[in-house]
Amino acid sequence: MLKIKTVLSTLTAITLLLPIQQLSVKANPTSSENSTSTQQTTDTEQPKNIYSQAKEELPEDLYALYRILERIVRANKLDDKPWRILIIPEYNINAFATNVNLIALYNGILDQAAGDASAIACLVGHEIAHHTEKHIALAPVEKAALIAKIRQDAEEEVLAEKQDAQAEATGLSVGGSAARIFGGRTGRVGAAILDNVIRQRLKEAHKRIDEIVAQKKEELEETLAEESRNREFEADEIGYLYSAKAGFEAEGCLRMMKVLGQTPSAEFDTTHPAVPKRIEALKDLMVKFPAKSLAEEGKALISQTQPLTYDLSKDGKSLRVNSSRGGSSANDVERLFDN
Numbered sequence: 001m002l003k004i005k006t007v008l009s010t011l012t013a014i015t016l017l018l019p020i021q022q023l024s025v026k027a028n029p030t031s032s033e034n035s036t037s038t039q040q041t042t043d044t045e046q047p048k049n050i051y052s053q054a055k056e057e058l059p060e061d062l063y064a065l066y067r068i069l070e071r072i073v074r075a076n077k078l079d080d081k082p083w084r085i086l087i088i089p090e091y092n093i094n095a096f097a098t099n100v101n102l103i104a105l106y107n108g109i110l111d112q113a114a115g116d117a118s119a120i121a122c123l124v125g126h127e128i129a130h131h132t133e134k135h136i137a138l139a140p141v142e143k144a145a146l147i148a149k150i151r152q153d154a155e156e157e158v159l160a161e162k163q164d165a166q167a168e169a170t171g172l173s174v175g176g177s178a179a180r181i182f183g184g185r186t187g188r189v190g191a192a193i194l195d196n197v198i199r200q201r202l203k204e205a206h207k208r209i210d211e212i213v214a215q216k217k218e219e220l221e222e223t224l225a226e227e228s229r230n231r232e233f234e235a236d237e238i239g240y241l242y243s244a245k246a247g248f249e250a251e252g253c254l255r256m257m258k259v260l261g262q263t264p265s266a267e268f269d270t271t272h273p274a275v276p277k278r279i280e281a282l283k284d285l286m287v288k289f290p291a292k293s294l295a296e297e298g299k300a301l302i303s304q305t306q307p308l309t310y311d312l313s314k315d316g317k318s319l320r321v322n323s324s325r326g327g328s329s330a331n332d333v334e335r336l337f338d339n
């Protein structure tokens with residue numbers, strides 16, 4: 001338990017999805033380990049049996065999310081790596097993508113979209129898009145680099161002032177010499193005045209650096225918010241393509257937007273575009289890429305693949321939807337070398 005806690009320290013606010021023992025026991029009744037694959041028991045069975053098993057052992061919302069995500073990744077050739085799904089038991093009308101391949105949805109949004117698999121599929125597609133387009137990995141790195149550059153630029157801008165102050169420092173040493181040469185009160189007073197002037201100049205230079213950094217940081221925040229809004233449009237667009245290829249109803253995306261539009265913060269959050277604009281962009285996209293032809297493309301890809309298995313993730317609380325290779329490295333090594 002302690003080990004699980006350590007692994008999950010980056011997601012401290014998130015409480016457990018469901019009792020860990022419950023899922024691990026159900027996922028593989030003969031194993032004492034949490035993450036033994038279901039692949040072994042399902043390899044020889046008909047594909048629909050994986051789904052029946054999932055329906056039996058997963059809580060309803062998680063089962064729905066597994067089916068939705070599993071279909072989206074197969075229809076879009078995204079099944080070459082595993083994905084993770086987490087339901088956060090909090091009544092928020094939101095979802096997010098984080099930690100390499102994790103799709104997290106709050107209870108609140110599942111409740112608001114209850115009975116609408118296509119709306120949920122569109123949201124899952126949107127969060128997958130944040131991963132596939134590397135929206136998450138890039139942003140913090142970019143921001144840190146930009147802030148460092150701002151400080152560097154500001155320092156260069158006030159370098160001239162620093163150099164002036166340096167010149168004063170030379171004056172101080174002259175003053176110091178004067179004090180030594182001539183001795184007495186005059187020399188000491190002159191040196192003290194110069195010292196004060198230099199300190200004042202340096203103080204002003206630092207103040208100016210701080211002012212420039214603060215102003216440029218503000219401009220940067222605005223640029224990043226703009227960039228974030230563009231990324232949301234991009235994730236909406238790709239999310240629609242992903243879910244439509246998987247055969248879900250295009251209108252599900254519009255219905256999900258209406259759910260998001262109900263949240264008081266949605267209109268004012270600077271990092272997200274206003275919901276009516278997102279709906280408008282989606283409608284344009286639906287004309288440009290009709291859902292029907294996308295679904296046909298996806299159907300062909302799905303028919304060439306097998307249903308994906310699942311396990312409790314090694315993070316101890318999310319559901320890992322395995323890649324097309326299954327969830328057991330042990331099985332895979334035995335498949336390659338049988339003796």
Ligand SMILES: [Zn+2]
Binds near residue numbers: 126130232
């Ligand atoms: Zn988003």
